[in-house]
Amino acid sequence: MNKFRLNAGIWTFIYVCMLVLTIALLFLIGLPFSRPGHLWISLGALVLAETAVYSTALFGIATQKRGGSISIGLSAFVTVSTLYLIAVAVIVILFSLLFDISVLSYSLIHLIVIAIAGIAVGMASFAFHKSVQDDNATSQTQFVQSMLHVLRDSVRQLQGKEEGKQLFRELEQLEEKVRFSDPVSHTTMLEVEHHLLGEMEKLAADIREYMKQPIQEEIDSFDRRIRDLSIILTDRNEKLLQRK
Numbered sequence: 001m002n003k004f005r006l007n008a009g010i011w012t013f014i015y016v017c018m019l020v021l022t023i024a025l026l027f028l029i030g031l032p033f034s035r036p037g038h039l040w041i042s043l044g045a046l047v048l049a050e051t052a053v054y055s056t057a058l059f060g061i062a063t064q065k066r067g068g069s070i071s072i073g074l075s076a077f078v079t080v081s082t083l084y085l086i087a088v089a090v091i092v093i094l095f096s097l098l099f100d101i102s103v104l105s106y107s108l109i110h111l112i113v114i115a116i117a118g119i120a121v122g123m124a125s126f127a128f129h130k131s132v133q134d135d136n137a138t139s140q141t142q143f144v145q146s147m148l149h150v151l152r153d154s155v156r157q158l159q160g161k162e163e164g165k166q167l168f169r170e171l172e173q174l175e176e177k178v179r180f181s182d183p184v185s186h187t188t189m190l191e192v193e194h195h196l197l198g199e200m201e202k203l204a205a206d207i208r209e210y211m212k213q214p215i216q217e218e219i220d221s222f223d224r225r226i227r228d229l230s231i232i233l234t235d236r237n238e239k240l241l242q243r244k
Helices: 004-026 034-063 070-097 103-158 162-178 187-212 216-242
Strands: none
Touching: 004 034, 004 216, 034 070, 034 216, 070 103, 103 162, 103 187, 162 216
């Protein structure tokens, strides 16, 4: 949160400086006096473009922790807002200072550019929404893969070990249940899945310790924990079916 506030504060300071610089430059080039009709149009367009860049920067700071494919959609917003700012600056220099066109024509040019930018923003929004969906789909399918990785590691440790035959069979059954579980999760099941994965990681760690010094009494504890995990997994799969 502190890092977000710091970065947001820096961008806010830059944004305020850009606004002050814009107003100062407009007066410096004599626009308010030479073409007062162009002044408010130019000022409004430049402020809008600078606000778009500032908003995109804040949006990027807020979403940067997610990373992944979201950066693809975010780059589209950055491109659109930056190009719009450049386009407005070129229009002010070209059509207001050099060619000195009528106020009506000048207004229409800015409206056309805003409309084009609006279309580009719509396409950028689509790209961002698609990247968010891809990112969510990736994170939602990682649960089953993570559990399989943990269980297969435990199974490999027990493979061929006489003292771990019973435990080996039970873990194989649990692994098979995980393998045939729905790989696509649901947001309402994230807490249950994190709990499941955490318990499996603890189980795998305890099995590694057990294999260093096998104790028969530990087998009963492992049996109970594997049965509990199997019950929770079954409940997760049933609830997931109901939510789809």
